[in-house]
Amino acid sequence: xxxIKRTTSDNCDFIDLVKQLDAYxxxxxxxxxxxxxxxNGLEALQNVVVIYLNDIAVGCGAFKPYNSNTVEIKxxxxxxxYRNQGIATKVLQGLxxxxxxxxxxxxxxxxxxxxxxxxxxxxxCGYNVIPNYGQYTEMENSICFEKML
Numbered sequence: 001x002x003x004i005k006r007t008t009s010d011n012c013d014f015i016d017l018v019k020q021l022d023a024y025x026x027x028x029x030x031x032x033x034x035x036x037x038x039x040n041g042l043e044a045l046q047n048v049v050v051i052y053l054n055d056i057a058v059g060c061g062a063f064k065p066y067n068s069n070t071v072e073i074k075x076x077x078x079x080x081x082y083r084n085q086g087i088a089t090k091v092l093q094g095l096x097x098x099x100x101x102x103x104x105x106x107x108x109x110x111x112x113x114x115x116x117x118x119x120x121x122x123x124x125c126g127y128n129v130i131p132n133y134g135q136y137t138e139m140e141n142s143i144c145f146e147k148m149l
Contacts, residue, residue: 001053001054001055002051002052002053002090003051003052003055004049004050004051004052004090004091004094005049005050005051005052006047006048006049006094006098007048007049007050008045008046008047008048009044009045009046009048009062011048011050013050013052013057013060014048014050014057014060014062014075016057017050017057017059017060017077017079018060018075018077020077020079021075021077025112044064045062045063045064045074045075046064047062047063047064047071047095047098047099047102048060048061048062048075049061049062049091049094049095049098051078051087051090051091051094053082053087057079058078058079058081058082058087059077059078059079059082059087059088059090059091060075060076060077060078060091061073061074061075061076061077061088061091061092061094061095062074062075062095063095063098063099063107065104066108069104069105069106070104070105070106070107070108071095071099071104071106071107071108072107072108072109072110073092073095073107073108073109074109076088076091076092076109076118078091088121089121089125092125095107096147096149099149100149104149105148105149106146106147106148106149107127107146107147107149108130108133108144108145108146109122109127109144109145110132110133110136110142110143110144110145111142111143111145112141112142112143113140113141113142113143114141119143122145123145125147126147127145127146127147128145128146128147129143129144129145130144130145130146131144132144
């Protein structure tokens with residue numbers, strides 16, 4: 001049975017999934033990991049989605065306000081054992097729906113160019129490449145996306 005839960009960054013299952021994500025990113029990001037990691041704190045994320053399959057947390061994501069019209073998607077992850085089952089798509093759609101309910105009209109996000117699966121995923125989900133924003137402006141490994149809701 002599949003359950004989608006809206007929660008906050010205090011959720012222990014979200015914290016456990018993010019630890020798995022961080023371990024993966026430490027390898028993929030290499031020397032850039034410390035730079036990216038400083039922007040991936042879990043404090044005060046009020047909009048978190050966790051997906052459970054048979055009471056096992058298998059995927060997560062979050063957003064935080066970027067400005068009055070836009071949210072930034074953060075901490076997207078699905079457990080490798082459960083990939084290719086639509087988990088990430090359901091997480092992202094859950095976040096987009098929640099943002100729409102809160103009257104936001106776009107989502108932005110950053111991912112690494114080395115994360116080719118993530119880049120392909122966001123493009124498949126209707127996200128378009130935009131100029132790197134904020135702290136990612138000068139990061140050669142970063143690729144930023146936007147989707148209008």
